[in-house]
Amino acid sequence: MTADANEIVRLFALRGLTVSAEFAGELTGQVGALLAQAATVEDALREMKGER
Amino acid sequence: MTVPEVLRQSLSEAAEALRGGAVSSTDLVRASLDHIAAIDDRRHAFVTVDAEGALAAAADLDAQLRAGHWRGPLHGIPIAVKDNIPTAGLRTTYNSRAYADWVPGREPPTVTRLRRAGAVIVGKTNLNEFGWSVPSDDDLVAPPRNPWNPEYQAVGSSSGSGVAVASGMVFGALGTDGGGSARLPAGQMGLVGLKPTRGPESGVGAPIDEVSVVSVLTRTAADAGIMYAAMMDRTPPPPDAATAMTGPNAEPVVRLAVPRRQIDELPIEPDVRAAFAESMSILKDLGVVLMDVDVPHLGAARDANFVLISALSHAGHRDDLRERAHLLGASTLRYLHLGAALGAADYLNAREMGTLFAAELDRILVDCAGIATPVSTVVTAEAARRPGEHSRGLNASFTAPFNLTGWPGIAIPSGTSGLGIPIGLQVAARPGQEPFLLRLAETYATRTRPSTPVAAP
Numbered sequence: 001m002t003a004d005a006n007e008i009v010r011l012f013a014l015r016g017l018t019v020s021a022e023f024a025g026e027l028t029g030q031v032g033a034l035l036a037q038a039a040t041v042e043d044a045l046r047e048m049k050g051e052r
Numbered sequence: 053m054t055v056p057e058v059l060r061q062s063l064s065e066a067a068e069a070l071r072g073g074a075v076s077s078t079d080l081v082r083a084s085l086d087h088i089a090a091i092d093d094r095r096h097a098f099v100t101v102d103a104e105g106a107l108a109a110a111a112d113l114d115a116q117l118r119a120g121h122w123r124g125p126l127h128g129i130p131i132a133v134k135d136n137i138p139t140a141g142l143r144t145t146y147n148s149r150a151y152a153d154w155v156p157g158r159e160p161p162t163v164t165r166l167r168r169a170g171a172v173i174v175g176k177t178n179l180n181e182f183g184w185s186v187p188s189d190d191d192l193v194a195p196p197r198n199p200w201n202p203e204y205q206a207v208g209s210s211s212g213s214g215v216a217v218a219s220g221m222v223f224g225a226l227g228t229d230g231g232g233s234a235r236l237p238a239g240q241m242g243l244v245g246l247k248p249t250r251g252p253e254s255g256v257g258a259p260i261d262e263v264s265v266v267s268v269l270t271r272t273a274a275d276a277g278i279m280y281a282a283m284m285d286r287t288p289p290p291p292d293a294a295t296a297m298t299g300p301n302a303e304p305v306v307r308l309a310v311p312r313r314q315i316d317e318l319p320i321e322p323d324v325r326a327a328f329a330e331s332m333s334i335l336k337d338l339g340v341v342l343m344d345v346d347v348p349h350l351g352a353a354r355d356a357n358f359v360l361i362s363a364l365s366h367a368g369h370r371d372d373l374r375e376r377a378h379l380l381g382a383s384t385l386r387y388l389h390l391g392a393a394l395g396a397a398d399y400l401n402a403r404e405m406g407t408l409f410a411a412e413l414d415r416i417l418v419d420c421a422g423i424a425t426p427v428s429t430v431v432t433a434e435a436a437r438r439p440g441e442h443s444r445g446l447n448a449s450f451t452a453p454f455n456l457t458g459w460p461g462i463a464i465p466s467g468t469s470g471l472g473i474p475i476g477l478q479v480a481a482r483p484g485q486e487p488f489l490l491r492l493a494e495t496y497a498t499r500t501r502p503s504t505p506v507a508a509p
Contacts, residue, residue: 008393015392017373027386031393034362037355038398041405044352048408 004028055220055506056083062503063223063275067125070117077110077117077128077172080223084130084174088221091509096196097215099135100143101175106130109172125278127170132216132225135176136183136209137256137266139163142173147192148181150372150379161253162226162266162283169282177225178212183233184365185384186437187211198433199507200241201472207240207433207447209233213269214241220506223270224279228256230264231357232427232451236436238269238463239427239476242504244276244493245269248284249483250458259368263360263455271504273464273493280486299421300481300488305341308479309420312344314351318449320429327467327475328426334466334499335424342424345416349409353453356405358445360456363399366391402456410457414482421488425450427476431469454480462489464496465504474504 008024008031019027058066058075069075085103092098113128138144138156140163145151167173178196180187187195187205196206196215206215210227214237217225227234229247238245247267248254255261268279281287299306310332320328332342366373369388377385417423428447430436436447445452454461459480466477477496481489497503 012389012392016370017389017392019389023385027389030386030390034359034390034393035398038359038394038401040352041356041359041398041401044349044356045401045405045408048349048405048412 055509056087058083059087059220060506061223062272063129063270063278064125064272066129066223067127067278070128071122077113078107080128081106081110081130081172081174084222087219088175091219092221094197094202095199095215095219096178096194097212097219097221098132098175099145099147099178099193099212102142102173105142106172106174113170113172123168123170124282126166126282129171129224130174130222131166131171131279132175132177132213132222133163133173134179134210134213134225134227136179136228137163137226139173139176142176144176145192146182147179148380148384149190149192150376152192158257160256160266165283165285166226166279171282174222177210177216179209180211181381181384182365182369182388183209183228183230184361185381185387188381188383190381198241198473200474204471204473205433207236207428207436210237210267210269211433214238214243217241217243217269217271218504218507219509224275225269226283227267227269228264229267229451229455230260230361231445231455232448233264234267234269235427235451235461235463235476235478236448239478240431240433240473241507242465242474243269243271243463244273244465245463245476246276246280246486246489247454247461248280248486249460259364260361262364263357265455271506272502273490273497276462276493277490280490298491300485303421306339306492307341307343307420308335309343309345309417309423311347311350311423311425313346315425318429319446320426321431321435323431323467323469324426324429324475327469328477331466331477332424334496337499338495343420345420345423347413347416347423349412350453351449353405353409353456354445354449356402356409357452357456359394359398359402362391363394363402364391406456406458409453410459413457417482422479422481422485422492425478427451427463427478431471431473431475450478459483460486460489462493464493465500
């Protein structure tokens, strides 16, 4: 899963956080990894609940 | 430069000497302060040292003892408190330039109870800023060095607490543990690190309390038992080290589960594997029955815990990001922003995973009293912080799942790497089983060493 720097800037602005495109660019890898972890959790939950 | 003899004792030994009149609290506190002054410019264990307050408290406790009032085994004993745990009237910085002058008016009950039990807080220990970042030079105080090999940093986030205890600066310290932050440094510095069961009074009064628990780091299991009992208002476990293991309910046969497939598949460093194999032999020698089990969602549980840490750290520091971002370190800024990318469903899924994983683990363990793993997958702090791995918590693969469940876990000294840096064994158990974990650690130490030696200055 990848996250685009401009998307991060816009998303954070919605949360009242002002970040530069350069800073958001540095974050893309970590944000992508975190969202991948969240996706892993969602998949595991489905499995644990017998939904797949 | 050597470590003063009086500081080489365990907490329990110092308590006995103090009660018997062989030494005073003022003697112990002064020795502690002198040792800190002598070596901490090279170790960076402390952010704040409260010499004046500690000596005043020690004088008062000495007077109480002379008057016949003994508060218990912590009476007059110098300890340290991690600097992300508020201490009323004593500066608390989180090792952040944004909180360089903050003196809280409140503190969590764990700290108040330790004071009431007679512990003397000599200072606040170092951590990576807010405990959720990679240590960097723009923190308030530079990162602590591992006293067993100062070429390497001490792993965190309760790194300063570990260094302070392992170096003999204090007899015990409080840390916090949200993903392994007390067990990891304990394991890496040859200490006992106990993360108690999560409960309504186990945290610091912040959102992160949902996964993080005030924890203890000491040089012996008996010492950890003394601090745990005082801070949680429990009866101290009896100080007699058993020579044969018994289970939580005095069962003669103790079974421990070992998540064999997960241990085989994770990228664990060879020295850690060797130490774990040796610790399994020691447990067998003690009569413990080891049961290989599969814990299929151990990795997902670690991931869920890191989703929660990211969300909760962001929630707890939103005002810092909005109002004081210019004072935060570069690494901290990145880590604290991460949670803003998560959605409500991500947070709720991670919480639900905690409930389901605890139930799954309970079923898997069947009649096992606990589950044994290495504390960490790696030896050094530097290896734990490899880019792309630290924020996902790979080094915390065995510790973080028990933050998610809220179960207690203990780090037990169990070997030394080729670098001279210690390696730890972790045992986790169902909620409320701290007495069993402490007894197991104490018994284990009868086959290794009853007390971790103090690291050379």
